[in-house]
Amino acid sequence: MSTMTRRDVDHIFEALRMGLVPERGIEAIAEGIEKQRGEIHRQLELVRAGEGTIKFLRGGYGCGKTFMARLAALDAQNRNFATSFVIVSEAEFRFHRFDDVYRKVMTELGTAVCPRGAFGDILDRWIARIEASLGEAADDDPDFDAKVRKRLDDDLVSATNGQAPQDFVSVIQTIFDLKQKGKVAEAGALISWLCGSSNIGAATKKLANIKGEIESGTALDYLRGVVAIIKAAGYDGLVIVIDEAETILRMRKDSRHKSLNGIRQIADAAGSYPGLLWLITGTPDFFDTQHGVRGLPPL
Known part of the structure; x- marks a missing residue:
């Protein structure tokens, strides 16, 4: 302890x-939760070994689901994982909008040393590891930055099997270049854009040759790139907790169905995201009623 x-x-x-x-x-x-905690630890070992997986945590109101989910996140951080703890809300979280999911995940991204908003710190750790692996010739080698930049690209391509969006790669490259030039504010703004912010000016986005914001159709591909960077930075993977999924039941019928289908899509694709564990909590009503999981047979 x-x-x-x-x-x-x-x-x-x-x-x-x-x-x-x-x-x-x-x-x-x-x-009194040794069995449940042991299962979470088993899932973490699967993810550490390179698997991608999803786990559902079921229980009635007040039985301790959120406690178990919080403990799972703490255990994950103590075992060298990054985590994100997201609470479903009717107003701010639409599960069928993967850009919403992505933005909330990135906002709540944390590690043992940086509890929230940790992506900038994770990026710095990744760059530092690459620089260390290339030796101590940074001051004497005029091509050192170019070598680091190439390794950044190679790591992303290798870890994502080339599936990271080009805009994602371009922004990472530009962030590195800006940091090397001491332009910390501009680099920070692009990190915010990568975290899903829609409040970044056109002039800043132009630096990375990007337009607009991260869209629902590509958000999970961006998440794939984020997981790759988390692992390249020395962490064993990412655990995303989605708490209180039963909130979906209070949404309008069309939004509820789309959100359930969004969970189904995430479950179907979980195995193709090595190093990522989704942990989703819900009440029996969420799983057993026609308004919930039972009403969407594929899920």
Whole structure:
């Protein structure tokens, strides 16, 4: 068990007083869930070995699904995984819009050293690993940056089997170039664009020769590139928790059906995303009623 600080203890008690699941330190109060926790650990080992997979966590209101999901994310980070914990909401999360899913995943992306918004830190770690692998000749080799840039490209192509969108590769290249020139603000803006932001100016996007925003039809291909970078940065993979999927049941019929079909598409494709585990929680109503999973036979 990790050493807890006074701040962690206070956070746990305050969260419990409000009827909420603490976001950290909950391994100290995790009892009686060894079987479920062991299954999560088994899934993590599959992902570490290069598999892509999806797991559903089912239980009634108040039974501890969110606690188990939070604990799974903490366990994953302690085992060298990046994680993203996303709570489904009617207003901000449409599961059939993969650009929505992607943006929320990237916003909540975290690691053991960077709890939230970690993609910039992950990028820096990847670049640093490449620079270290090329030796210590950076000051003496005028072509050093070009060699690093080529390795960035080669790593992405190799890890994604060439399936990363060209815009994704172009933005990564431009971010590296801007960082080398000391243009940190512009590089940060393009990192925000890669995280799904729609508030990036045309002049900044022009630097990377891109237009518009990440669209639903390509968002999961961008996610493939993100997983590749996470692994190249030295992490063992990515765990995405989607909590409270039963919220979908309160959506309008057309949106509900599209969202369920979106989950079906993710489940169908899970095996083709090596290094990625989806963990989705839901109540029995989500799984058993015609408004939920039972109403979409393929799912």
